[in-house]
Amino acid sequence: MRSPLPTAVAAVALSATLLTSCSTDSGTAEATTTDSATPRLALSYDGGVLVLDAQSLDVVGSAEVDGFTRLNPAGDDRHVLVSTGNSFTALDTTEPALTDVTFEAKTPGHVVRHDGKTVLFDDGTGLVRVFDPAGLSEGTPDTTEFTTPEAHHGVAVELSDGSLLTTVGNEDERTGIVVLDRDRREIVRNEDCPGVHGEAVAADETVVVGCQNGLLIYRDGVITKVTSPDPYGRIGNQAGDEDSPMILGDYKTDPDAELERPERVSLTDTVTGQLTLVDLGTSYTFRSLGRAPHGEALVLGTDGAVHVIDPNTKAVSRTVDVLDPWTEPDKWQSPRPALYVQDHTAYATDPAHRRIHAIDLDTWTVSGQADLPETPNEITGVTG
Numbered sequence: 001m002r003s004p005l006p007t008a009v010a011a012v013a014l015s016a017t018l019l020t021s022c023s024t025d026s027g028t029a030e031a032t033t034t035d036s037a038t039p040r041l042a043l044s045y046d047g048g049v050l051v052l053d054a055q056s057l058d059v060v061g062s063a064e065v066d067g068f069t070r071l072n073p074a075g076d077d078r079h080v081l082v083s084t085g086n087s088f089t090a091l092d093t094t095e096p097a098l099t100d101v102t103f104e105a106k107t108p109g110h111v112v113r114h115d116g117k118t119v120l121f122d123d124g125t126g127l128v129r130v131f132d133p134a135g136l137s138e139g140t141p142d143t144t145e146f147t148t149p150e151a152h153h154g155v156a157v158e159l160s161d162g163s164l165l166t167t168v169g170n171e172d173e174r175t176g177i178v179v180l181d182r183d184r185r186e187i188v189r190n191e192d193c194p195g196v197h198g199e200a201v202a203a204d205e206t207v208v209v210g211c212q213n214g215l216l217i218y219r220d221g222v223i224t225k226v227t228s229p230d231p232y233g234r235i236g237n238q239a240g241d242e243d244s245p246m247i248l249g250d251y252k253t254d255p256d257a258e259l260e261r262p263e264r265v266s267l268t269d270t271v272t273g274q275l276t277l278v279d280l281g282t283s284y285t286f287r288s289l290g291r292a293p294h295g296e297a298l299v300l301g302t303d304g305a306v307h308v309i310d311p312n313t314k315a316v317s318r319t320v321d322v323l324d325p326w327t328e329p330d331k332w333q334s335p336r337p338a339l340y341v342q343d344h345t346a347y348a349t350d351p352a353h354r355r356i357h358a359i360d361l362d363t364w365t366v367s368g369q370a371d372l373p374e375t376p377n378e379i380t381g382v383t384g
């Protein structure tokens with residue numbers, strides 16, 4: 001079933017295969033010429049990645065990929081980085097096809113985009129690579145590199161002055177963050193952040209990372225700790241807006257739970273440090289968080305609705321029914337509904353019915369939906 005959106009762009013689907021050695025074959029299949037400014041969506045599934053026209057929701061291409069796949073925008077509004085077992089590989093969404101641009105990694109982790117730079121973190125080695133994504137269409141770009149003292153599941157952000165914020169940890173524990181100047185000399189650190197995980201950038205180039213007992217906020221050379229109201233109040237996933245001082249985060253309170261299904265989210269003012277808990281009345285997952293173009297916080301609940309939180313009142317202002325109620329799977333790699341925001345449209349995947357839904361964030365209505373040939377897992381996109 002499809003409710004078309006304006007400006008459909010037709011294209012012939014083509015496939016590309018990512019070999020187990022991480023070499024690529026972009027293939028020679030012919031495709032209809034497309035406008036390079038066409039917004040695209042990329043959806044992972046068991047065995048590959050689908051590429052959709054973000055306006056018509058038509059499938060315009062696919063790429064076969066072995067193993068569990070993660071997706072992130074590469075930062076140039078055209079490519080998506082496909083993370084597999086031992087590499088980050090660029091997928092050209094315009095062709096669409098996998099490219100020969102590959103960054104080898106022992107354990108590919110977080111990808112962060114900020115101020116025209118893309119930062120890759122290799123959890124297996126602690127290697128941080130920074131590059132300008134503008135030249136991805138011409139080949140593998142030059143990178144600057146830094147290696148953390150010990151490998152860990154971490155994240156890094158390069159700021160506009162060339163300074164680098166990275167997490168601190170090892171294979172046993174993660175404790176905080178350190179900020180290094182452009183010559184990689186230490187500026188400041190804070191290790192009062194057990195289980196540090198995730199990052200988001202807010203207004204005025206403020207960087208936030210989550211802890212098992214709150215958040216760390218870095219701004220203008222100073223790190224501030226925001227403490228959760230509960231002894232264990234884990235904020236491990238965040239959604240930021242670089243035009244807003246507010247950060248949306250998840251919020252878990254049971255340190256012993258194998259799978260906690262929280263019904264509250266956190267909303268933190270990075271200027272005042274005020275942390276507010278918002279009760280949704282439904283659970284959600286780490287793929288449920290997003291931000292609307294006017295700063296609203298969005299949460300896709302297991303009740304099937306998108307819950308809209310007003311950043312000023314810090315309360316749910318409206319809900320948009322999108323999906324049937326669903327249950328979070330036990331394994332985090334398993335498909336579950338995911339929320340992705342691009343410009344003035346939010347997209348919600350529906351693995352149970354192999355569908356994708358579009359929500360107009362100006363009218364707060366479901367503006368389109370389409371059936372998919374595969375069961376979607378992760379979703380991301382590019383503006384073209």
